[in-house]
Amino acid sequence: MGENPDAVTAPLEVEIRGLILDPVSNTPIVILKKPDENLFLPIWIGVFEANAIALQLEGVETPRPMTHDLLRGVVGALGAQVEAIVVHSLVENTFHAKVLLRSSQGGLVEVDARPSDAIALALRCHAPIRVAESVFREAHALDFREGEDQEARLREWLESLTPEQLGKYKM
Numbered sequence: 001m002g003e004n005p006d007a008v009t010a011p012l013e014v015e016i017r018g019l020i021l022d023p024v025s026n027t028p029i030v031i032l033k034k035p036d037e038n039l040f041l042p043i044w045i046g047v048f049e050a051n052a053i054a055l056q057l058e059g060v061e062t063p064r065p066m067t068h069d070l071l072r073g074v075v076g077a078l079g080a081q082v083e084a085i086v087v088h089s090l091v092e093n094t095f096h097a098k099v100l101l102r103s104s105q106g107g108l109v110e111v112d113a114r115p116s117d118a119i120a121l122a123l124r125c126h127a128p129i130r131v132a133e134s135v136f137r138e139a140h141a142l143d144f145r146e147g148e149d150q151e152a153r154l155r156e157w158l159e160s161l162t163p164e165q166l167g168k169y170k171m
Contacts, residue, residue: 011086011130014041016057016119019050030119032087032131040142041131043087043095049116056123068120075125079104082125085118090138 014032017040022029028050032041045053052068054060065073075082083100090096097115099122102108113121122129 011088011132013084013128014131016053016123016129019054019057030116032129034131034136034141038143039136041087041136041139042142043115045114045116049114049120052120053116053123056120068117068124071121072124075101080109082121082127083108084128084130085113085115085122087115087118087129087131087135089132090135095135095139 012035014034017031017033020029020031021027022044027044028047029042029044030050030053032043033039034041052066055062055066056068062069072082080101080103083102085097085099087095087097095115097113097118099111099113099118100108101111119129121127
């Protein structure tokens, strides 16, 4: 009887460890870290989404609402709240996410989203960012040794990738 391990294990809350730039393609990469482990998940994202994430991480206020600010406002105006976002799968080298919205009546609504948009929204709503355990396995997340210089290892890992590997994941 084959059981889905993610059916038993809830997606893990992760933290954003930073944004880095792919040195070959100049594509931004958001780095998510698995809790209590030295396991890192790189997700290639678009420039505009990286900018939206960076602005929020750095606490920069914009004079007018950005798209993700607008979305936060619409969700709030409808009496809902972002409960969490979940990067739930990796299909044909493309990460998939969903935004979990709690309605004012208490029901839960799942909305399909790109991980980068979901992360930018979660940051603005102070909602948890979660990743399914299967995504860490399928994406071959980076595992660092205890005490290892993580920034140097990330740089070394990026520099070791071939152009084919760099282009493997789609936004």
